[in-house]
Amino acid sequence: MAAALGMVSTAMAAPDNAATWTGKVAALATPWTADVSPSHALPEYPRPQLARPSVDHPQWLSLNGLWQFASSDAKAPPPFGQALKSRALVPYPIESVLSGVQQHSDFMFYRRLVDIPASYTAHGQHVRLNFGAVAQDATVYVNGTQVARHTGGYTSFSADITSALHAQGPQEIVVAVHAPVDGANVMVGKQRLKPEGIFYTAASGIWQSVWLEPVPATSLAQLDFTPAPSLDAFTITSKIDGSRDGATLHVTAYADGKPVGDASGPAGQPLRLAIAHPHPWSPQDPFLYSFKATLTQGDQRDEVTSYAGLRTIGIAKVAGRNRIVLNGKPTFLLATLDQGYWPDGIYTAPTDEALKFDIQKTKDLGFNTIRKHIKVEPARWYYWADRMGLMVWQDMPALPNGHNDKLSDADKAGFRADVTAIVDQLKGETSIIGWIPFNEGWGQWSIPAAAELSAQIKKLDPSRLVDARSGANCCDTKGDPHAGDVIDVHDYQGPGLPEPDAERAAIDGEHGGLTLGVPGHVWPNTPINPYGAVKDRDALNAGYVANTAVLRDKGVPKGMSGSVYTQTTDVEGEHNGLFTYDRKVEKVDEAQVRAINEATIRAFAQP
Numbered sequence: 001m002a003a004a005l006g007m008v009s010t011a012m013a014a015p016d017n018a019a020t021w022t023g024k025v026a027a028l029a030t031p032w033t034a035d036v037s038p039s040h041a042l043p044e045y046p047r048p049q050l051a052r053p054s055v056d057h058p059q060w061l062s063l064n065g066l067w068q069f070a071s072s073d074a075k076a077p078p079p080f081g082q083a084l085k086s087r088a089l090v091p092y093p094i095e096s097v098l099s100g101v102q103q104h105s106d107f108m109f110y111r112r113l114v115d116i117p118a119s120y121t122a123h124g125q126h127v128r129l130n131f132g133a134v135a136q137d138a139t140v141y142v143n144g145t146q147v148a149r150h151t152g153g154y155t156s157f158s159a160d161i162t163s164a165l166h167a168q169g170p171q172e173i174v175v176a177v178h179a180p181v182d183g184a185n186v187m188v189g190k191q192r193l194k195p196e197g198i199f200y201t202a203a204s205g206i207w208q209s210v211w212l213e214p215v216p217a218t219s220l221a222q223l224d225f226t227p228a229p230s231l232d233a234f235t236i237t238s239k240i241d242g243s244r245d246g247a248t249l250h251v252t253a254y255a256d257g258k259p260v261g262d263a264s265g266p267a268g269q270p271l272r273l274a275i276a277h278p279h280p281w282s283p284q285d286p287f288l289y290s291f292k293a294t295l296t297q298g299d300q301r302d303e304v305t306s307y308a309g310l311r312t313i314g315i316a317k318v319a320g321r322n323r324i325v326l327n328g329k330p331t332f333l334l335a336t337l338d339q340g341y342w343p344d345g346i347y348t349a350p351t352d353e354a355l356k357f358d359i360q361k362t363k364d365l366g367f368n369t370i371r372k373h374i375k376v377e378p379a380r381w382y383y384w385a386d387r388m389g390l391m392v393w394q395d396m397p398a399l400p401n402g403h404n405d406k407l408s409d410a411d412k413a414g415f416r417a418d419v420t421a422i423v424d425q426l427k428g429e430t431s432i433i434g435w436i437p438f439n440e441g442w443g444q445w446s447i448p449a450a451a452e453l454s455a456q457i458k459k460l461d462p463s464r465l466v467d468a469r470s471g472a473n474c475c476d477t478k479g480d481p482h483a484g485d486v487i488d489v490h491d492y493q494g495p496g497l498p499e500p501d502a503e504r505a506a507i508d509g510e511h512g513g514l515t516l517g518v519p520g521h522v523w524p525n526t527p528i529n530p531y532g533a534v535k536d537r538d539a540l541n542a543g544y545v546a547n548t549a550v551l552r553d554k555g556v557p558k559g560m561s562g563s564v565y566t567q568t569t570d571v572e573g574e575h576n577g578l579f580t581y582d583r584k585v586e587k588v589d590e591a592q593v594r595a596i597n598e599a600t601i602r603a604f605a606q607p
Contacts, residue, residue, distance in 0.1 A: 017029055018033040018034040019034065020033060020034070020036065020097050020098055020100070020344070021036060021037040021038060021089065021098075021100070022100045024097055024100075024102070026097045026098075026343065026344050027097065027343065027523070027524050028343035028344070028521070028522070028523055028524070028581060028582050029343070029344060029582060030342060030343065030344050030350055030354060030582050030583050030584070031354075031582075031583060031584060032344075032349075032350040032351040032353060032354040033097075033098070033344045033350055035350065035351050035353075036089070036092075036098050036344075036345075036350050036351065038065050038066045038089060039065070040351075041064040041065050041089055041090065041091065041092070042064050042091060042209055042348075042351065042352060043062055043064065044352045044380060045060065045211075046130075046132055046208070046209035046211060046378065046379060046380065047130075047132075047156075047379050048306075048307065048379060048380065048383040049223065049306045049307065049308075049379065049383070049428055049429075050220060050221075050222060050223055050304050050306060051304060051305045051306070052213055052215075052303070052304055059213055059214060060211050060212065060213040061114075061116070061117070061120075061211060061212040061213070062209065062210075062211050063090070063112065063114065063173075063210040063211055063212060064090050064091055064209055064210060064211075065089065065090060066087050066088070066089055066090075067087070067088055067089075067090050067110045067111060067112045067206075068083060068084035068085075068086070068087060068088075068110070068111040068112065069084055069086045069087055069088035069094070069101060069108065069109070069110055069111075070084040070085065070086055070108065070109050070111075071086075071103075071105035071107065071108050072105070072107040072108055072109055072176075073107055074106075074107055074178075076107065076109075078109065078139075078141055078144075078174050078176055079109055079111060079174065080141070080144045080172065080174060081144075081172070082111075083111075084109065084111050086101065087100055088100055088101050088110065088205070088206075090110070090206045090210055091132065091206050091207055091208050091209050091210060091348055092207065092345050092346075092348050093135070093202075093203035093204055093205055093207045093345070093346045093347050093348060094108065094204050094205040095201055095202050095203060095204060095346055096203070096342075096344060096345050096346045096347075096348070097344055098344050098345045098348070098350060099205075104179075104181070104193060104202050104204055105179070105204070106178065106179060106180055106181075106183065107176075107177070107178055107179075108176075108177045108179070108204070108205055109174060109175070109176055109177070110173075110174070110175040110177070110205070110206060111172070111173070111174050111175075112172075112173050113170040113171065113172055113173075114170060114171050114173060114212070115169075115170050115171075116165065116171055116212065119214070120212070120214035121162065121165065121214070124216070124217060124300070125214040125215065125216060125217075126160050126162040126214070126215055126216070126217055126219070126242075127160070127161050127162050127165065127212060127213075127214055127215075128158050128159065128160055128161070128212065128213055128214075128215055128219075128241070129142070129147065129148070129158065129159050129161045129173070129210075129211075129212055130156065130157075130158045130209075130210065130211050130212070130213065131150070131156060131157055131158070131206070131208070131210050132156050132207075132208025132209045132210070132378050132379070133153060133154055133155065133156060133206075133207055133208040133376075133378070134150065134153065134175070134177060134205065134206050134207070134208075135153030135154075135177075135179050135188075135203060135204050135205060135207055135347075136151065136152070136153040136177075136178060136179050136180060136181075136184075136186055136188075136204075137150075137151045137177065137178040137179075138150050138151075138157075138175055138176070138177050138206075139175070139176045139177075140159060140173070140174070140175050140176075141172075141173070141174040141175075141176075142161045142164035142165065142171060142172070142173055143164050143165065143166055143171055143172050144172070145163075145164040147159040147160075147161050147164055151186075151414075152186075152187070152417075152418050152421055153179075153186070153187060153188070153207075153397075154187060154375075154376035154397055154418070154422060155376070155418070155421045155422060155425050156208070156379075156425060158221070158241075160241065175206065177204070177205050177206070179202075179204035179205060181193050181202045181204065181400070182400040182401075184400075185399050185400070185401060185407055185408070185411035185414070185415075185443075186399070186400075186414060186418075187396070187397040187398070187399060187415065187418050188202075188397065188398070188399070188400045189374040189375050189397035189398055190339065190341075190373075190374050190375075190398075191203055191400075192400070195572060195573075196526075196573065197529050197573060197574075198529060198573075198574065200339075200341055200346075200571060200572045201346055201572065202346075203346040203347035203348070207346075207347045207348050208348070208378045209378070215241070215302055216242075216295075216297070216300040216301065216302045217242050217243070217297075217300065218240060218241070218242035218243055218244065218247050218267070218295065218297045218300065218302070219240070219241045219242060219295065219302040220238060220239075220240065220241075220249075220293065220295050220302050220304050221238075221239040221240060221241045222238065222239040222428075223236065223237075223238050223251075223291070223293055223304070223306050223428065224236070224237045224238075224427055224428035225273075225289075225291070225306070225308035225428060226427075226428075226463050227308075227309075227310045227311055227312055227463070228272075229312055231278055231280055231310050231311075231312060231327060231328075232274060232275055232278045232310075233261075233272055233273060233274045233275055233278075234253070234272075234273045234275070234289075234308065234310070235270055235271070235272055235273075236249075236251055236263065236270065236271040236272075236273055237270050238267065238268055238293075238295075239268070240267050240268050240295070243297075244266070244267045244268045245297075246297055246298065247266070247267035247268075247295060247296065247297040248264060248265065248266060248267060248295070248296050248297075249264065249265060249266070249267045249268075249271065249293060249294070249295050249296075250262065250263075250264040250293070250294045250296070251263050251264075251271065251273055251291055251292070251293045251294075252291065252292050252293075253273055253275060253289050253290075253291055254289065254290045254291070254292070255275075255277075255279060255287075255289055260275055260276045260277065260289070261273050261274050261275045261276055267295055267297075275289070275310065278310055279310065280309075280310045280311055280327045281309025281310055281311040281386075281389075281430055282311065282326060282327060282389065283363075283368040283369075283389040283390065283391060284389070285389070286309065286386070286387060286388060286389030287309060287310075288307045288308065288309050288386060288387060288430070289307060289308055289309070289310070290305065290306070290307050291305065291306040291307065291308070292304075292305055293305075293306060307386070308386075308428065308430055309386060309430035311326065311327055311430060312325075312326070312327055312328065312463070313325070313326055313391075313433040313434070313463075313464055313465055314465070315465070315485050315486075315504070315505050316328070316330075318330045318559075319559075321499075321500045321559035322500040322501070322502075322503070322504055322505045322506075322559070323500065323505050323559060323561045324465070324486075324505045324507075324561035324562060326391070326433070329605070330561075330604060330605060331368075331561075331601075331604065331605070332368075332556065332560075332561060332562055332563075332600060332601045332603075332604030332605070333368065333369040333391060333393075333433070333507065333561060333562030333563075334366075334367050334368055334369060334548075334551075334562065334563060334597055334600055334601055335367060335368075335369035335370055335371045335391075335393065335562065335563065335564040335565070336362055336365075336367055336369075336370055336371070336564065336565050336566075336567060336568040336578070337371050337373050337510060337564050337565065337566040337567040337568065338358065338362070338370045338371060338372055338373060338567065338568045339373050339374070339375065339567060339568070339569075339571045340358075340372065340373075340375045340377055340381075341569075341571045341572070341581075342354070343523060343581050343582055347375070348378075349381075352380060354583070355377075355378070355380060355381055355384065356384045357583060358568055358569065358583070359381070359384045359385055359388055359390055360384075360388060361568075361578075361579065361586070362390060362568060363388050363389065363390060364590060364594070365578065365588075365590060365593045365594055365597065366593060366594035366595070366596075366597030366598045366601075367390070367565075367597055368389075368390065368391060368601060369390060369391040369392065369393065369433075369562065369564075370385065370390050370391070370392050370393070370568075371392075371393040371395065371436075371509070371564045372392055372393065372394050372395055373395050373439070373567075374395050374396075374397050374398050374439060374442075375395070375397055376394075376397060376422055376426070382426065382429040382431055382432070385429075385431035386429060386430045386431045390431055391431060391432075391433045392429070392431045392432045392433065392434075393433070393434050393435075393436055393467065393564070394422075394426060394432050394434070394435055394436065395436045395439060395470070396418075396419055396422060396435070396436065396437050396438070397418075398438075398439060398442040398443045399411070399415060399442065399443030400443075401443060406445075407443075407445045412445060412449075415443065416453070416456065419437060419453060419456065419457065420456070420460060423435060423457055423460045423461055424460065427460070427461050427463075427464075432464065433464055433465060434464050434465035434466065434467055434485070434486075435457045435461070435464060435465070435466050435467070436466075436467045436469075436470050436488075436509075437450065437453035437454065437457060437466070437468065437469075438450050438453065438468070438469045438470070439469075439470045439471060440469075440470065440471035440474045440475040440490065441469065441471070441474075441475060444469065447479065447481055448481070449481075450468040450469040450481035450483060450484075451468060451481045451482070451483035451484075453468070454466045454468035454481070454483045454484040455483070458484075465484075465485040465486060466484040466485055467484055467485065467486045467488050467507075467509065468481045468483040468484030469481050469484075469488065470488045470490070470509035470510070471488060471489065471490035471509055471510065472487065472488055472489060473489040473490065473491075473496070474489070474490040475490075484504065485504055485505065486504050486505050486506060486507050486561070486562075487499075487500065487501060487504050487505070487506045487507070488506075488507050488508070488509035489508055489509065490508070490509055490510040490511065491508060491510075491511050492510070492511060492512070492513045492531040492532065492566070493511065493512055493513060493514065493531060493532045493543075493547060494508060494511030494512065494547070494550075495508045495511040495512070495547060495548075495550055495551050495555065495563055496508040496511060497550075497554055497555050497558055497560065498558075498560065499558045499559055499560075500559045500560075500561075505559075505561040505562075506558075506559065506560050506561060507560060507561055507562035507563060507564070508551075508555070508560065508562070508563040508564065509564050510564050510566050511547070511563060511564070511565060511566065512531070512544070512547055512565040512566050512567075512576070513530070513531025513532060513566040513567070513576040514531070514532055514533075514534050514540055514543045514544060514547070514576060515528060515529075515530035515531060515532060515533045515534065515574075515575050515576045516533070516534050516536070516537070516539075516540050516575060516576075516587055517570075517575040518575075518580050518585050518587065521570075521580035521581065521582050521584055521585050522570065522575060522580070522581065523570075523571075523572045523573065523581055526572050526573035527573055528573065528574075528575050529573045529574050529575075530575070530576065531566065531576055537587060537588070537589075540587055540588055541588050541589050541592050541593070544565075544578075544588060544592075544593060544596070545592055545593070545596045547565075548563075548565075548596045548597060548600055549596060549600075551563050551600050552596070552599055552600040552603045556600070556603045556604045560604075561604070569581055569583060578593070
């Protein structure tokens with residue numbers, strides 16, 4: 001049956017049950033499973049929008065690889081100076097086969113001894129220890145000294161560890177983690193300790209890259225580039241580690257390697273950088289400017305590179321109806337629902353090529369948008385979306401308790417704080433065009449909560465859309481919050497056909513879900529969770545084309561501005577993907593899907 005469905009080219013590179021670096025056989029392997037090893041665990045520089053790597057003299061040190069590991073309990077003290085018996089491959093969640101652990105623990109310790117190059121502390125430099133993400137609560141020690149405490153499983157954090165370093169010899173790093181998953185009212189998305197239906201295996205511990213880099217005493221911590229509404233300039237905002245006294249920031253923009261503008265000013269203050277002969281970003285032409293930024297304080301300089309695209313997103317009247325406009329032009333946001341799960345790495349793609357694969361295939365199928373569903377991705381995922389030209393609806397990971405009007409004030413405050421942290425971290429990504437705080441009311445404690453979070457996000461980031469509640473018509477009695485920039489309904493199989501109102505554009509935030517399991521390519525011991533089964537590949541193709549044709553023929557005339565098809569790949573018990581969960585079988589005919597998708601997008605472009 002797999003042969004009848006058509007194998008993707010990468011499927012030939014690995015057997016269906018590839019062995020991992022431990023010798024364990026993955027229950028469901030991807031084409032990249034066997035590429036992962038202790039010496040090859042996501043070696044790419046993790047943060048493309050604030051990069052310090054140098055080809056000749058690398059200015060960063062990856063700490064991805066084998067760490068000592070031990071599960072624990074809440075009362076266990078950190079194991080300073082003690083070798084731990086087990087090993088975990090960072091940065092793969094401990095429940096994953098790629099981690100080598102393959103079991104959950106609410107409490108755990110990671111330990112590693114690191115030799116830091118002498119050059120990292122020469123000439124007054126400081127050493128920063130960076131974590132892409134750790135789920136959920138992490139306390140970091142260097143040589144027995146606490147250097148960081150971070151809560152929130154979806155955001156990055158960093159610590160200056162210089163004062164904790166020994167003058168010579170290996171440095172001991174210990175990370176203590178608490179990962180309650182569905183035992184506390186914290187953001188966990190679709191993770192469950194007992195996965196079933198639309199909820200999946202938990203992903204705990206260190207699940208994004210860890211690295212060291214030397215920096216000056218005053219250094220750049222973040223750079224964001226917000227396009228001007230006129231599409232001829234960027235507003236640059238920066239965050240600084242260390243004292244800003246007397247520090248200045250100079251930024252030069254480049255187009256195809258040639259300088260096209262620059263700006264200078266006091267560090268930490270907004271800068272306006274005008275662009276000569278501006279070139280907007282769009283899915284059809286995902287042009288990105290590159291930047292060189294230099295932070296100067298006295299005789300110290302911190303130099304980084306970055307990138308961004310010029311694009312605006314908003315709501316405008318088109319033929320009397322509110323529609324979504326990209327760069328001032330009406331655009332239909334035709335999306336897939338993308339869960340970001342992997343059978344070998346769970347939350348963490350096995351390799352950068354794998355991470356890129358899902359985005360590239362979405363593009364190849366003719367979609368121009370991805371809804372990143374109930375999860376935040378590593379920075380390199382957004383880099384590929386920026387570079388390939390996919391717009392992104394960014395969900396907030398949900399609380400674990402579904403529809404709950406009994407959350408404590410502390411739970412609500414924690415959720416608000418995590419939302420702020422996620423928006424703040426991702427607001428420089430060109431691909432992200434909108435934020436979704438609640439899906440179908442999950443974790444939403446009242447009708448006003450969706451309006452409140454919508455206003456909170458809009459204040460943090462007025463340059464993007466906010467979908468206050470995806471699925472305003474779905475799943476409980478809370479209903480439409482009458483807030484945000486879009487009306488969003490869910491309709492399986494659908495599609496739903498909402499119309500814009502006086503203030504908002506309209507989209508179908510979830511529809512489709514046509515189910516086709518492929519023997520040999522499904523997650524073991526899980527029942528199929530169908531939204532509507534089809535008998536074979538021909539029926540799936542016909543169903544997808546017919547479903548999308550309704551959007552083209554009825555949704556566009558009603559003034560709809562977008563849709564989200566469920567989903568990019570199968571995930572555990574859900575077999576409704578355009579690809580199987582292992583990414584080895586493309587279940588639809590690419591040409592047919594691309595043709596109807598492109599026709600739908602073209603129809604909307606004609607007001």
